[in-house]
Amino acid sequence: MSDAMEVKIERDGDAVIVSPAGDVDLHRSPSFRERLKKAADEKPKRLIVNLEGVPYMDSSGVATLVEAMQIARRQSMTLVLCGVQTRVRSILEIARLDQLFKIADNAAAAKTL
Amino acid sequence: MSDAMEVKIERDGDAVIVSPAGDVDLHRSPSFRERLKKAADEKPKRLIVNLEGVPYMDSSGVATLVEAMQIARRQSMTLVLCGVQTRVRSILEIARLDQLFKIADNAAAAKTL
Amino acid sequence: MSPSEPSPSDVHVRLLSQPRFLSTARSAVMSFSKQLGFDDACCSHIALAVDEAICNIIRHGYSNAPDRPIWIGMTALEQSGQVEGVRIIIEDEARQVDPTAIKGRNLEDIRPGGLGVHIIREVMENVVYEARPCGGMRLKMSRRLPSAGGGRGISALPEEQDQPKPASAAAQPSRGDR
Amino acid sequence: MSPSEPSPSDVHVRLLSQPRFLSTARSAVMSFSKQLGFDDACCSHIALAVDEAICNIIRHGYSNAPDRPIWIGMTALEQSGQVEGVRIIIEDEARQVDPTAIKGRNLEDIRPGGLGVHIIREVMENVVYEARPCGGMRLKMSRRLPSAGGGRGISALPEEQDQPKPASAAAQPSRGDR
Numbered sequence: 001m002s003d004a005m006e007v008k009i010e011r012d013g014d015a016v017i018v019s020p021a022g023d024v025d026l027h028r029s030p031s032f033r034e035r036l037k038k039a040a041d042e043k044p045k046r047l048i049v050n051l052e053g054v055p056y057m058d059s060s061g062v063a064t065l066v067e068a069m070q071i072a073r074r075q076s077m078t079l080v081l082c083g084v085q086t087r088v089r090s091i092l093e094i095a096r097l098d099q100l101f102k103i104a105d106n107a108a109a110a111k112t113l
Numbered sequence: 114m115s116d117a118m119e120v121k122i123e124r125d126g127d128a129v130i131v132s133p134a135g136d137v138d139l140h141r142s143p144s145f146r147e148r149l150k151k152a153a154d155e156k157p158k159r160l161i162v163n164l165e166g167v168p169y170m171d172s173s174g175v176a177t178l179v180e181a182m183q184i185a186r187r188q189s190m191t192l193v194l195c196g197v198q199t200r201v202r203s204i205l206e207i208a209r210l211d212q213l214f215k216i217a218d219n220a221a222a223a224k225t226l
Numbered sequence: 227m228s229p230s231e232p233s234p235s236d237v238h239v240r241l242l243s244q245p246r247f248l249s250t251a252r253s254a255v256m257s258f259s260k261q262l263g264f265d266d267a268c269c270s271h272i273a274l275a276v277d278e279a280i281c282n283i284i285r286h287g288y289s290n291a292p293d294r295p296i297w298i299g300m301t302a303l304e305q306s307g308q309v310e311g312v313r314i315i316i317e318d319e320a321r322q323v324d325p326t327a328i329k330g331r332n333l334e335d336i337r338p339g340g341l342g343v344h345i346i347r348e349v350m351e352n353v354v355y356e357a358r359p360c361g362g363m364r365l366k367m368s369r370r371l372p373s374a375g376g377g378r379g380i381s382a383l384p385e386e387q388d389q390p391k392p393a394s395a396a397a398q399p400s401r402g403d404r
Numbered sequence: 405m406s407p408s409e410p411s412p413s414d415v416h417v418r419l420l421s422q423p424r425f426l427s428t429a430r431s432a433v434m435s436f437s438k439q440l441g442f443d444d445a446c447c448s449h450i451a452l453a454v455d456e457a458i459c460n461i462i463r464h465g466y467s468n469a470p471d472r473p474i475w476i477g478m479t480a481l482e483q484s485g486q487v488e489g490v491r492i493i494i495e496d497e498a499r500q501v502d503p504t505a506i507k508g509r510n511l512e513d514i515r516p517g518g519l520g521v522h523i524i525r526e527v528m529e530n531v532v533y534e535a536r537p538c539g540g541m542r543l544k545m546s547r548r549l550p551s552a553g554g555g556r557g558i559s560a561l562p563e564e565q566d567q568p569k570p571a572s573a574a575a576q577p578s579r580g581d582r
């Protein structure tokens with residue numbers, strides 16, 4: 001395991017799908033943030049963050065998502081989260097941010113939400 | 114989680130199936146040992162230890178199995194392990210005991226092995 | 227306050243102030259809590275609180291210096307031999323701050339960051355920050371098992387959403403500790 | 405010997421001599437090893453070695469007394485900023501024994517028990533027991549990452565069975581340390 005977060009980025013039509021793998025904590029969120037920014041730089045219509053492979057996230061990961069949301073708004077890009085696991089959803093709820101994000105069940109649904 | 118190991122004991126024809134759940138380490142092996150002995154006391158033809166629910170075992174768990182094997186031999190009972198997970202199989206191999214035990218894939222196969 | 231005092235902790239973890247050790251701290255806390263009888267959702271919340279506390283010490287207390295110590299003490303709260311919950315104490319040697327200055331932001335103001343303290347107070351009980359007499363800061367917090375009345379007033383876990391929540395914040399002892 | 409000396413460990417765990425804390429120790433060791441880059445099978449072997457060492461301290465060193473300390477120090481072995489493996493040091497305050505008396509039994513003699521030391525020597529490298537000058541015993545052991553040449557001569561993991569094993573025990577540095 002390297003110190004950087006493993007993040008897959010795919011283009012699918014007018015969407016870019018960003019799929020990090022592993023816990024997103026203060027150790028890994030900087031590299032997640034960097035990759036997410038790079039994906040946003042492609043200025044897709046839709047930025048999908050697939051969290052299927054993320055069993056755990058702390059507030060540094062949440063901050064990264066909030067920042068991505070702000071960038072998306074500025075660029076009139078739609079940001080959608082999908083594959084959110086129970087524990088990750090729970091921290092979004094504690095932070096009262098579960099309503100802020102568009103959340104789809106999976107990547108397919110995220111393309112139409 | 115209590116301090117005792119969760120162990121299910123079922124009778125199935127002339128076999129008794131013992132299914133512990135959780136890590137078998139020095140903390141839990143005493144209660145596993147007790148339940149296994151109780152199952153052997155029923156003097157079934159076949160004692161099946163279903164380790165499907167055991168992700169980890171240390172040498173105290175292995176010692177418990179070796180002891181059960183000795184009891185089984187004395188009582189002309191057939192002892193069969195099944196559902197052995199990778200990590201548990203690995204410790205049996207390190208202890209050079211993987212040949213000592215009859216090991217079946219699952220409980221159904223264990224009834225005929 | 228909880229019935230038993232935090233005598234020498236059952237398990238003590240000392241780590242250097244580097245984010246790469248967060249996962250080790252979380253795993254230790256998760257296993258310890260699980261062993262005491264907490265369910266997976268609670269264990270993960272307790273580990274989250276410890277994670278957030280450590281992140282804050284690294285960032286605010288030690289200004290990201292990578293070679294400073296952080297201690298995590300974990301103790302089973304027991305009453306007549308029965309486990310009632312967990313007590314966690316996190317200590318550092320960082321510069322001391324006024325404990326009242328350590329507070330979560332207003333969540334209405336949505337921006338990146340500023341969630342850690344809110345999370346800690348939300349998922350744990352009896353959260354108290356204090357300056358250590360010997361230097362550095364100390365964070366004491368606990369969580370009782372549901373069977374011992376724990377978790378009331380604590381943010382709903384997905385699995386717990388059907389449980390009624392107390393109507394007023396006065397029912398939450400942790401809030402009174404500030 | 406490994407290139408770097410175990411300076412103050414990166415993560416240090418102290419637990420009381422009770423089997424119920426074994427799972428916490430294992431989890432911490434697993435996470436620490438995983439963070440360094442070991443695969444799941446290796447992490448689980450390293451945690452097993454630590455588990456066995458703690459069991460022996462509880463049973464033989466402390467004769468099952470539940471209130472004595474056990475320390476586990478974990479350090480990343482690094483060479484020019486590159487992680488090469490893990491160094492683990494386990495210490496106690498138990499009565500001292502001759503390190504040569506700590507040895508695994510002949511595995512031909514099948515009976516319950518007597519496997520712990522064998523397992524430790526089988527899954528770890530550079531295993532050394534010693535009496536501490538200040539009292540108690542110390543167990544030092546390490547394991548290198550496969551990329552740094554670790555695991556050669558170590559009992560086949562299920563995932564590694566197709567790798568060739570060295571023919572002679574002389575290729576195993578850990579054996580020479582006794």
Ligand SMILES: Nc1ncnc2c1ncn2[C@@H]1O[C@H](COP(=O)(O)OP(=O)(O)O)[C@@H](O)[C@H]1O
Pocket residue numbers: 282283286287323327328329330331339340341342343344363
């Ligand atoms: N361990 C600490 N030492 C010093 N100050 C702290 C500590 N923890 C929190 N704080 C203070 O409390 C504030 C709120 O912390 P937090 O809710 O985690 O949000 P953030 O860290 O993103 O600002 C911090 O900005 C800081 O001023």
Ligand SMILES: Nc1ncnc2c1ncn2[C@@H]1O[C@H](COP(=O)(O)OP(=O)(O)O)[C@@H](O)[C@H]1O
Pocket residue numbers: 460461464465501505506507508509517518519520521522541
């Ligand atoms: N920490 C220890 N302190 C003292 N003696 C030990 C310690 N660890 C191992 N030993 C000795 O080494 C022997 C072999 O240990 P082990 O292989 O774990 O088998 P077992 O503990 O089942 O006898 C023990 O019987 C004991 O005499």
